[in-house]
Amino acid sequence: MRRLSRFLSSLALILAPLGAIAASADDTVTTYTLDNGMDVVVIEDPRAPVVVHMVWYKVGAADEPPGASGIAHYLEHLLFKGTDKLAPGEFSQVVADNGGSDNAFTSQDYTAYFQRVASNRLELMMEMESDRMRNLQLDGTDILTERQVVLEERNQRTESDPGALFGEQRNAAQYQNHPYGTPIIGWKHEMASLTLDDALSFYRTYYAPNNAILIVAGDVNPDEVHELAKQYYGVLEPTADLPDRVRPQEPPQLAERRLVFEDPRVAQPYVIRTYLAPERDPGAQEKAAALTLLAEVLGGSSQTSELGRRLQFEEQTALYTSAFYSGTSYDTTTFGWIIVPAPGVTLQQAEDAMDREIAAFLDRGVDAAQLERIKMQLRAAQIYALDSTQGRARNYGVALTSGLTLEDIATWPDLLQAVTAEDIIAAAREVFNRNAAVTGWLTAPETVTEEAIQ
């Protein structure tokens, strides 16, 4: 179905589908900690003879030293460039030679490496992954070529997409002191001057067993995984002086920020607003649970949510509306909404309609039938989530690197079910503070808009 697909893809990073937010601990999950401090999570799923092997480091772009933005992601690329025992590119080649696939990803809060292979290849993956945790060997030429690659990645993901550039500007305005205001891939001018020393010093500090989580999911036996983990990861030296994970925090935000981003490539203008919002904290996830439900009630379903119903169906001011919140974050996160105006509706009218409808919702309260439908879908999401081994592994990785515990992961589904209509309204009144908000308009310059209409 082709409906606003282009537009939605530029938001993919911030829109979490309903199914992705529920992960529950159960009797198929086993955990241990190795003597050197490395945590291990094993998820059993015997349906197919396949295993997902992941190592998550509790370090991401928000942990970078000032002036070296992009180093966490650049280092992720360099981890494929060889060790004492593996030539550049050989890691992926060996995975491919064994019929597997491998990749890695970097966020503000974590960096993760994974392989999907037949379950009888697990030991080989552990041998190679444990090797590159401590024994990376980088060659000066290789790393310059790879710097070009990440610059092209930035060109492709960000410079070529006005929606992505707009997102960077809004984010930079949202965080006045916290490093979440810096893009994960890095600012272009800083990426262009990243050095081997930057990469190695980041690597030596943070790539260590006492800063890592091993997640193995699939057709495996937890005791066997434990033995292998001890053999390969258990022997690695921890970083003795691992820095505490404390980032600069936000001061009280005292003034609303507004920005207009103009780019001739924008064919579909829209308004987006984000508010600073609390994240899921260990032992204190109730507010995050209420905000998760608030996003669903306000803008989860195009047809039945408060905003969709009023603005897309009744008033037809909007082609599309949504509210979004992802509570799984190490530090303070954001709650946001977006409105894509219908033809003939200005951005100002769209923004005004949004403010009016949210105010009306706060007066009116939550529709009980809608809340029950959302809770039913959240319960079902726990069942559907069992179908994706990799998705389950990923949920654990994201939560555990965001400072949450296994206990927090286990209680989260029940906390979502316990949220009341009053909790949702109270959370909304608290989060909708314009002094902590950034409102952005994305639009084409006036003359180009005229041409586009013709």
Added chain:
Amino acid sequence: MIRFAFILAAAVMVSLPARAAVEIQEVTSPGGITAWLVQEDSIPFTALEIRFKGGANVEAPDKRGAVNLMMATLEEGAADLNAQEFAAAREALAASFGFEAWNDSVSISARFLSENRDAAMALLRTAIIDPTFEQSAIDRVREQVLSGLRSDATDPGTIASKTMARLAWGDHPYGSDASGTIETVTALTRDDIVQARRDVLVRDRMFVGAVGDITPEELGVLLDRLLSDLPEEGAPLPVEAQYQQGGGLTVVPFDTPQSVIVFGHDGIDRDDPEFFPAFVANHIFGAGGFSSRLMTEVREKRGLTYGIGTYLATYDFGEAVMGQASTENARVGETVDVVRAEWAKIAQGVTADELEAAKTFLTGAYPLRFDGNGQIAGQLVGMQAQGLPIDYIDTRNDKVNAVTLDDVNQVVKRVYRPEDLHFVIVGQPVGVEPTN
């Protein structure tokens, strides 16, 4: 270079690939509907996939986008429910329905809990059999489609693929986007939408796959209720498409820092006796991820791009070999030169080592496709639509392993022809000369 002694041993000793743990049964409903089923009752839900051969490719040129708009409007009101009531009913059941349209096919995907199976299927039936297509619903969805088309017009990647399709296939449906143009979508009427449904949602071109917590008997009853009221035959399918573009280079000027480069020429039929050797050759050339020749030469050695890949496009009525990359405007000339040189080089053949590595990967990776009920259901309809036998999964790796070096080095001369290679570049490329 120093390698792991252990890795070499493991690669040799543990050479048996995992077998896909998938047992497919053919189910014929009491009413005569055939489906492939994988019964998997460890999780209490079912994934159902229904594909109809013949999609936007049955449309007349002035009705482009009708099938896409029709599929997108199916669940916007059905039987006595309006769009919002329909969505509320579906959400209360925690079921999900997907409706997709492409040139060659349309598909309906559903996922539902065992506890809600009957109610979810009764609801889905109304969308398929009795959609209301209210004018207001059509207009609302139309505006969303138009918004997407306007955004496409300023997206370099979409401009490149649309330009390539037009040059390659001309007036055939493959020459334009299945979602239509701003002009055709704007002009579509409710009658066009009703007709589009009558043209494509038909029983004689339908393929069904189901995976999950359901027995053959339950599936048979479900399919009869869901689908037996569809008409038997639909609109005629299109004629074979003629690939119309010769070698050369087309530039579409666009103000952007990074050019998008699409390249290719006509390809090889899925039913061609040499398809498997061609498939293996293309894996070595441009589909093998980090280890492919193009990734090695363009990304790993020169840092020209974040990603480059090629694929064998096998449509129902035409075929092509196509690739794509993006690079900074200033380095387009160098990138095009490397791709041209590699295209000429792959046409000379591959090495025995490359062939062995490709076979190991392709046979080892095959079982990994059968991961999750929805994924497997998609594989089941794909196999049926291609006319593959029900035991295909068990024989597929043998077909890959049977490919010899001579087979590959024979077919590459036919599949990769540097003189016919055409580039479409969207951006402000430096170092290239357009040929038209």
